[in-house]
Amino acid sequence: MIQLMDHERACRLAAVRLDQPLPADDAAALEAHLADCAMCSATAAGYEADRLALRALPPIEPPRDLWARTSAALEREHARNPASGRRAPRRWGTLTMLGSGFALVLVIALVGPTLLNGGHPGTPNAVPSSGVAGLTPTSGPGITPLIVDSQVTWVVTKGSTGLSIVTANVNKVCPAGDEPDCAPLAGISRGLASLPTVPSSVVLSPANGHQAIAIGPTLNQAGTSLYVLNVPALPTSSPAPSASASPAASPAGSPSPRSSRIPPPPSPSPSVKPTPVTPSVVPSPSSAAPNPSGPAPSASASASASASPVPSVSPVPSGAAALAIVSNVTLVGDEAAYSPDGLWFAFSAQPAGTATGPDIYIWQSGWPAALPITSDHASVFSGWVAGQILASRAVPIVIDGGASPVPSGSPAANPSGSPVASPTPSPAATPSPSPAAILQSLASPSAQPAASPSGSPAPPVLAQPVAFLIDPLTGVATRINGLDGWRPVVDPSGRWVAYWAGTLIFDPVNGVWQPFQGGLQVASWSAVLAAPDGATGAAAAHALPLSGVTDWDVRWDQTGEHLGIWVADTDNPGLGRLSLLTIDQGSGVASSAAPALLQATPSLRGFALKDGQLVWATPAGQDSLGSRLSVLAWTGVNAGKTTIQPIDNGTLIVVP
């Protein structure tokens, strides 16, 4: 029997039922009352609305230094009451990994040494380490390891062609000089398919980490091949890898069910087939088939896709799960990369042994081979921005008593098809003397010009870089009028772009454009997008404190606050020096207030930079040791390092 109830009881029950089920009688009585009582019904609806509004309140994030403050307070607490059972302050327990995701979260800051003074007089002083600069707690007693929560991944070779991918948790790093306090990293090893040759780099898909692309020499040929590899999943229920964890190699296998975002192994019918684009809006009458022996890419700048010498792309299954998506090419640039969603992989290449100039290739799971998306033989992929390919192209400067752009030089068609502004050397990008003067001086008998097919000296070719975006789905190219930059790289937050500004010179032997005069700089990405021309875009750019740069690899962290720059040695392009710069978020200037966290440290080609963590491989011979993987983690001005054991046999490859 349904009992009548008064308004007060009805409203109370309407609130109570949000938290617990009502007895059947009460529930029925309430429903009956609400059906007839507009006031109580409105109140009940109000309770529901309040609940929804409460749950929709914005999340509140804790300050990043909260652990540092709390940890310091705990230290003080221990100092006041040593019998409280707290362990020695320099021996913080290793935190259990609280998640197995690949996201890197730096959550805890270092306790400043001043907070620990006096409490533990027996702590030895730390000795600053060369190469790591700007660390606040480089010395003094009581330095505490920096607690971090991240993962690093690298590849080591096994035998002549076998590979293992290793993932290790990084729980703490130690301030410079205290690295011995941080046990060397060791991780869980997973076997990969054997490749015909030992790769030089491996790129892991950001979608789920179950697919990778290995880049290595083509067997018995001079070029390079790219192989798709399946990466076995990490054991889902395994404990966090530790220094004592023994490698648990498993055969290369198929992706786990969790890899659903990556499509299954290649199928014959690509889901999307790109149309090669020729990003020249003004075809040149002279744009015929490329001249493999000629040093004049301008003449072939508008070569059609059919004239493009497509490298051998026959699928070459290698092992159980390796597929060659392109074979025997010369890779151009270090920026081969997956799109952030893991659906696309892009790179720049040209057929090995030719000097035709590079084109941009794309590939996605399901395709038997990578396909060129440009056909101008002068485009270089340098990254992804908002789902689009960011690329640059060299626009030759033809000298006839003065510099002038090549008519077909505009690299990109804008969607409307209207003419694109001629590349105008920007004030910041234009070196002195002028390109015309440089060309003329280089063309003089005292210079070393490339030989033309006829044997007569041919003048070197200079070019001005321009940047553009390509939609991988439609192939539509859009010129970035405000960016006259070479190999631009935009930070993941979309705030900054780093690029080479200056002139390029053509290398007729290798068929690629090389930086000539200019330098690396950083500009506001929004500013260059909004700028009407390169000069305007360059006006707000800031040069990076590096000189003599001809071959580099630039990577941003997720926030755009740090920029890693690897600069190749001129004598050995596989070796170089790695720096980590802090970019002032207001101006874009490499900040002098927060000094570089790493300065010109010897490093092998290839490094990884995520939020708060830089990973690189040291060359063999450093500190009389073999090649080893180094990890620098930081928060604010505090930083620390840790390493893995040197690799005595085989090659160490950092996986970005």
Added chain:
Amino acid sequence: MDQIGQLAQLSHSADRVLTGSPARTSADAFVEELFQKHHGEIYAYLVRMLRDSELAADLTQDAFIKAYRAHDSLQDPAHARAWLYQIAHRVALDEIRRRKIVRFLPWTGESYGTAPSAEHLAMEGRLSSDLQRALARIPERQRAALLLAELHDLTGVELAAALGVSHVAARALLTRARDSLRRELASERESEAAEEAEGHAGQPSDRRAPR
């Protein structure tokens, strides 16, 4: 018996479950892990209770210090979260109580504080919705019950433990909180409507001091 006492009767080692290793028994390891798991939600709870992000950070630190001192009292790690919320709740109530005392001190013309930080002002801006102003006006124990139940997803048992009351009392508190919030929201909206009618739309509507 108070909730901590009840929890203390349970027999498992907190360290054993929190760390998975019986060898890790020290207080610092316990607090480190507790912090890793819960510091974000504890901080958010204190921000919402006190409407002051800087103070909330200080009190989060205090809560973990208290947890460190009292870690032996928690013997069932399954209740570690509620136990920590209970500590944070008491820290918050102590602070609110202290504020009420301070409020009655005569003003001497001297300023002991500093200008509010940009972060503080930003946080105030984020908390300036009518819902949050209304939330700030309901009694603090009711506010705590509402926040813990709706935003922090504490179960009935956890809510009772965190508030340090019986299960029945916690439910009653929650019901009263919903009613109080309803009335404060209505009052808030009436005030806004009245201000708009008077042409004072630019005036802040938070004319009444929080409790």
